[in-house]
Amino acid sequence: MNTFGTNFRMTTFGESHGPAVGCVVDGCPPGVRFDLELLRTALQRRRPGQPGTTERSEPDEPEVLSGVFEGETTGAPIAIRVLNRDQSSKDYDELKNLYRPSHADYTYDRKYGVRDHRGGGRSSARETLARVAAGAVAQMAVTRTGAVEVVPAVTRLGSVDFAGDLSEFTADQVYASHIRMPETATAAKMIELLESVRSRGDSIGGVVSVLVRNLPVGIGDPIYAKLNALMAFGMMSINGAVGFEMGDGFEVTRRSGSRNNDQWTSEGGELRTVTNHSGGVSGGISNGMPLRFSVGFKPPSSIAIEQSHGTREGETVTHAITGRHDPSIVIRAVSVVEAMTWLVLADRMLPDITR
Amino acid sequence: MNTFGTNFRMTTFGESHGPAVGCVVDGCPPGVRFDLELLRTALQRRRPGQPGTTERSEPDEPEVLSGVFEGETTGAPIAIRVLNRDQSSKDYDELKNLYRPSHADYTYDRKYGVRDHRGGGRSSARETLARVAAGAVAQMAVTRTGAVEVVPAVTRLGSVDFAGDLSEFTADQVYASHIRMPETATAAKMIELLESVRSRGDSIGGVVSVLVRNLPVGIGDPIYAKLNALMAFGMMSINGAVGFEMGDGFEVTRRSGSRNNDQWTSEGGELRTVTNHSGGVSGGISNGMPLRFSVGFKPPSSIAIEQSHGTREGETVTHAITGRHDPSIVIRAVSVVEAMTWLVLADRMLPDITR
């Protein structure tokens, strides 16, 4: 099922080395100004060819095929297509019969019996381009309803943690940093670590954290489709995600209730909480405090070091993957995490246009 | 939306102090022997009145209203109802106009405008009874297809961690422990901590971990409905869940790829991985290794210590919640986490009976 969302729905398509990748966004309200520059910027922020990312260079120019008329959305589905350009498929011929360690090669082959092995096919990181395009449309629609702001950033790279607070930063400041960490001292340490990892052909894990400001009270369902559960689903659906935490996350598993409860206070007749350990959600529903969550990512599996690969015949061979690969997922994942955040918010906040 | 699952679907209903709670299980294949004892045992394992849990005592006897004929499922929906008995609604009158800290009171009231305040109403832990009943049906159906085993356990209570390996234990061994930790030394420490927390009217957080054995290769979707994403959604939908980790989880965010990749090995012509850092999933699809994940739970919000409550009028009052409350969620959460595991597995493994 290549559709995400129930009300604001993104359906994606495309393989790494096929003709194109793209999405159909369905459920976008009519009358939203279609901000092509916002879409282009989002795709640019996700692009490879930047520090810490692989060096393929593709313009990733979006074509809007439907759903926009005279600069505004019409309520009809919005199809966006981006051509694949830089397709050196033969780079991947060596992987035709090999299953890389900790990759999707083996499970795809066992599940489907066929596999587009070129660049990972559908399991390629290029699939996230379609998510980012749809996320940009979600952002256009959500921000029309209010001043919602999403600030994502790399808050951990291997041993380097960001000890500060995202609430001091804006998304623009984050994206101005090549490593998606706006605090310069931490960013410098992350860049240093990344170069060291890259130089030895290895890779490294990390964490992307998100702060959402100005979210109204009442977003999310009380029982199953809780806002935290929907975010967890969206984030864990990103390639390489290994964990999800809401608010203070696993830290609170060591705490007492007297230490962890967010006490109420009254600000001008409006209830607020003194602390925000819960990350802006109570009983699955947004409580008016900033939303805070984090997504852990594993180190990329593709490394330039010899490893044991599986074969279709059930044997193993030692092989070193060639080609250029990102030493970390988290940097590029920032814009994908942001996109999924907008998509979940759009799905739950926007009016249902079928009504 | 009070339905969980797309193929094997559970729809739940009922409030803490209404007439009954229950579920309708839809999509269960015909011809499954309906094991009423398994259902009763599951409900018993979830029951209050045990060490570490509140002292309400309800028999929780399930009535099966449909879908079973001559001891077997028929493919028709299976409705199960459990009456609510021990209803001292007046215990909760003091909460009618109060919003407890870190509870769902405020958000429910803001979202719906009305609220069944008695015992938390729909947000009560009693709702999990319906999940456990449906999970038991899921278990009956899944285990008919193969020797799948789910072993859940409390692996952290506050400062006490279980450093061992669940693969040495069975579910029966876990449930034989009142604190759901089969290793006696760790269990003793957990019980000691729990009593200490209880005695001072406080509460404590913890972690439930799950091991799934004998899962076939190929469960899960490659893009959005990845097995890990579905599990994250199911687990984060449980009251009090604050985080989800797959395999080694957040630990791998500090690791290098060379350390974290699961190398292939061949066992009698079958590919296996030497390590299982990824927790049994590659590219969102089960890879034949044991599934491993963990769910973090916060300390219960209801404590016997004075706290700042909100009021409907937007003010705050200091109040101490009375009545008996669990000092920890994790112990009772074990059977709920197990139920959600069976439900996700049933949803993705069982044949679609509409076909």
Next chain:
Amino acid sequence: MNTFGTNFRMTTFGESHGPAVGCVVDGCPPGVRFDLELLRTALQRRRPGQPGTTERSEPDEPEVLSGVFEGETTGAPIAIRVLNRDQSSKDYDELKNLYRPSHADYTYDRKYGVRDHRGGGRSSARETLARVAAGAVAQMAVTRTGAVEVVPAVTRLGSVDFAGDLSEFTADQVYASHIRMPETATAAKMIELLESVRSRGDSIGGVVSVLVRNLPVGIGDPIYAKLNALMAFGMMSINGAVGFEMGDGFEVTRRSGSRNNDQWTSEGGELRTVTNHSGGVSGGISNGMPLRFSVGFKPPSSIAIEQSHGTREGETVTHAITGRHDPSIVIRAVSVVEAMTWLVLADRMLPDITR
């Protein structure tokens, strides 16, 4: 899949001779006054034991298990259960290994391999009781939003047609007629025909037509979930339905456009159409004119005349079905058609409470 609707959802359960039938209504907005008398009346109007229907007498008293607090809906799922009482299962023993002509016996057995043969099991007309209960809740919720009125009636019984116009009648007038035809001359002819059919142990087909007044403009989706398509789906899901027509229906397949187009006229600045051949829908969306559609029902398959039955062994035997059976479906179908109409309207008109 025993759930109908995507926003206002009804999940039904129960077999003819099991313990109970019932439904869970999910998605009902909070704050709707729960009109228990309306629910009872709806179930009463569907009841057997009336002219033209079988003579089983069951009180069909609904128990509301959840979702209602202090006389109002809370936004939580509303479970309703009705016990089965009059269960002479042994009446059906003769059908254990027989497939009746034009019944679901054969296809259920082939699809599921097991079958609750008592009284048709899940394929029994008793399943419609759950639809009627849920439809009553839908009616409570929809009529709170405006003066929508649904007028269903039997407009054909075999050779007897109603040539008049439903717009002269109310639902109460229809239900005051035992044969669900408020015009007395036509009703008399229908009753006469019905008695004649019954006396020779045969059965007869018919048509139920519906008029919906005061529907706002804009209900329905433009492409797939058109209001007419949703109504067709709902109506064709009723046992025994053989056809669905919108507006003038199949009559217009013989017409020219110049004869069939509904010309615009202006009434006090509001556009209306001079005629309403299309039945109140343009491009799948309600246009403000009364909604009009009809549902054709076959003659009941159970007749007291010898017929060729199939056996599990693939042979045939001549057999006459005993017991009392309705000579027509349409009379009892009126309240089921009405219920499905309310359910479709509720699904598309009510606010989505997950938002």
Next chain:
Amino acid sequence: MNTFGTNFRMTTFGESHGPAVGCVVDGCPPGVRFDLELLRTALQRRRPGQPGTTERSEPDEPEVLSGVFEGETTGAPIAIRVLNRDQSSKDYDELKNLYRPSHADYTYDRKYGVRDHRGGGRSSARETLARVAAGAVAQMAVTRTGAVEVVPAVTRLGSVDFAGDLSEFTADQVYASHIRMPETATAAKMIELLESVRSRGDSIGGVVSVLVRNLPVGIGDPIYAKLNALMAFGMMSINGAVGFEMGDGFEVTRRSGSRNNDQWTSEGGELRTVTNHSGGVSGGISNGMPLRFSVGFKPPSSIAIEQSHGTREGETVTHAITGRHDPSIVIRAVSVVEAMTWLVLADRMLPDITR
């Protein structure tokens, strides 16, 4: 919601005068040979520029953007795009502020507030191109599982009825007829009528009937998603559809049960029915007999005769629509009805590839 189907899903996009129309087909099993010629033929059979249809000439060449590798489907979503070429948008400028009689103009404008008025925008018949493309993929996948055959034909045009039996014909024979009626005498009368209607600037209604051969027993759900209900939904979602009949349809509303029941007979140990009044479905599930149903279509609303149009200001003006328009929908609808048939069958017959 621009998605049709739950297992085999088609998501469509595109407006009449936008850059392109297309679809994403999700849920197609892997390993299906992708028959590009079948796809081209299907689009060709739907094309305008043939007797009885408008004279726009567009090559409608499909581009397959994803999901096919080395000539076979991979299980990934299949995106198909067809460019719009012949775009004389200014032809439609006169309709910018006018609501045509019995068109979607008014309801779209009222529902969305904005409208792409060029050629009907999303409500244009061009949207059916995407359905036909997806239907061709459905056909490729379904026919791989068995010898299922779909034979659609025009069985009524205004006053001209086809009194014969579709079971004597094949789909190729139907499409060899410009008017989609393989019996030459009836076809001649239909063509004569059509020319007469066209010459006076009027339009005419009609019926498309479908016969499905070699369908296995067991397709369809017993309660809501009955095969007949799903077909009714799919067919009534086509522009201009006014009615749906299963088997003998509304004729049986006049019949007695003794006349209408399909008696069982045994053929070589297999049960068959002597007659097939029910059209191949019992209790919502296919019974192994040929599936038979009919769809009624209204006369096209666009005629060259002066009519009363509505305006955005709530007034009316007399106007004659210019440009070339089909005098009948049914001829072109044949391939759309066929496509929807394949899509419903694919949705219910094919294995769920998420499992």
